[in-house]
Amino acid sequence: MARVLRLLLVVAIAGGVSFFVTRHFFTVSPPDISEMDWLAGEFDLDPQQRAKIADLHAAYRPVCLEHCDAIVAAQDRIAAAQSTPERQIAEAEMHQLEIICHQSTRAHLEAVAAVMAPGQSQRYLELISPRLSDHRHVEPFGLK
Secondary structure, three states, X not given: OHHHHHHHHHHHHHXXXXXXXXXXXXXXXXXXXXXHHHHHHHOOOOHHHHHHHHHHHHHHHHHHHHHHHHHXXXXXXXXXXXXXXXXXXXXXXXXXXXXXXXXXXXXXHHHHHHHOOHHHHHHHHHHHHHHHHOOOOOOOOOOO
16 A cells, blocks of 8 residues: 555656646747737737837838848958958948948837837837847848
8 A cells, every 4th residue: 555655656746747847848939929919019009009110110121121132232242352452342331331221220110119108119129229239131120
């Protein structure tokens, strides 16, 4: 009888540990949601704010694509440069393109934030601004 109780105790403990480990270390990620769904939920946007931000973002996307394409082309010119002066010119051009992109995207993000409630807009800019300096220009800059 004592042997059966010990076995049941070991099984219960193993089951509890297994549950804990799988529950806390192997949780299923939430489904990937769209940028607008995330933004609306995270920053408590009402339907009018959401629509205005969606319009702003849709209008800015082609501008962002143009900036990314120009920067990638400049990177290609740097890689293909045959001489130091040619490389320096391409690097200077890329640096200017990155400044233009950064300023333009910053203005877009501020326009998006301006649609939000004041406390939410500041929180959004604090959250998104660090991503802007790390952007690699391989795809348009997102809202989240």
